[in-house]
Amino acid sequence: MKKNGLMKIAFVTMLGLTCFYGNINAQETKLPEPKKSNTEGSLMKALQDRHSSRTFADKSVTDQTLADLLWAADGINRSDGKRTAPSARNMQDITIYVGKADGTFRYDAKANALIKIGNSDLRKAVSGRNKFIQTAPIVLVIASDTSLLNGNMALSGIDAGTVVQNVYLYCAANGLGTVCCYAGEDTTEVQKFLGIKAENKPLVYMPVGY
Ligand SMILES: Cc1cc2nc3c(=O)[nH]c(=O)nc-3n(C[C@H](O)[C@H](O)[C@H](O)COP(=O)(O)O)c2cc1C
Structure with missing residues (x-):
């Protein structure tokens, strides 16, 4: 018994x-393997073309393009695990959340994968005064784990800013549009939506589309 x-x-x-x-x-x-050699033009051309866009066509972004975009933004580019974007003291405090029609995800750079967080629409949750975010097929939320930098918001902001420019340059080189949108002071609702701790601070929202 x-x-x-x-x-x-x-x-x-x-x-x-x-x-x-x-x-x-x-x-x-799992995301498709990023096409790192798919260089559409030179860096100088991408810098020439970089600009902010706030209108988006009704056209989706393929998984391959999303994989390439995320790798360009903050993927792993060396065998020691370091990233395409620098980070203060290599703390790698930045996490990118992805909102698209089929739900909300966290980018796992190491696994080259999207981890599903929920089915609700992140684009709507972050649009606030930037309503055009809802018209993009994708939104990236760039958040910094401020506890890794002892709450130094300048360092968090700089780390987020380097990712922002990577996104801009990838978009400029690949016929995509984007704009850096400040997340504002009070991000409590977005943090609740993402289920993340108070120290993990969303700093920038970037709609991406054609
Ligand atoms: C830190 C930062 C915050 C920004 N916040 C917003 C925003 O909330 N909404 C928006 O439409 N654009 C925002 N922008 C985009 C700027 O308005 C834009 O970069 C500026 O007008 C210059 O245009 P350009 O990016 O085409 O050169 C932001 C840019 C930066 C760098």
Whole structure:
């Protein structure tokens, strides 16, 4: 009787763990391998073309383009795990959240994957006074874990800014439009939406589209 009970507990525990981890895996979508050699023109041309856009065509962004964009923004570009964007003391405090029609995701640079956070529309949640964000197929939320930089907001802002410029340059080189939108002082609602701690501060919203 005792042995049967223990076996039942073990079975239920294993079933639970399988479901739990199965669920986590289901939430991770691998991105296509970034096309790092797909250079559309020179850096000087991208700098020449860089500008802010606030109107977007009704055209979606492919997974390949999204993978390339995220890698350009803050992907891993060296075997030691360092990134396309510099960060103060290599704290790698920046996380990019992605909002698109099929839900809200966190970019996992190491796994080259999107981790699903929820089904709701992040574009709507962050649009605020920048209503045009809702018309873009994608929005990137650039957040800094300020606790990694002892709350030094200047460093967080600079780290976010380097990612911002990477996004601008990728967009300029690939026929996409974007604009850096300040997230504002009070980001409590967006943090709740993303389910992130108070120290993980959204700083910039970047709609991206054609
Ligand atoms: C820190 C920062 C915050 C910005 N915030 C907004 C914003 O909330 N909404 C917006 O439409 N543009 C925003 N912009 C974009 C600027 O208005 C834009 O860069 C500026 O007008 C120059 O235009 P350009 O980017 O085409 O050179 C922001 C830019 C920066 C650098």
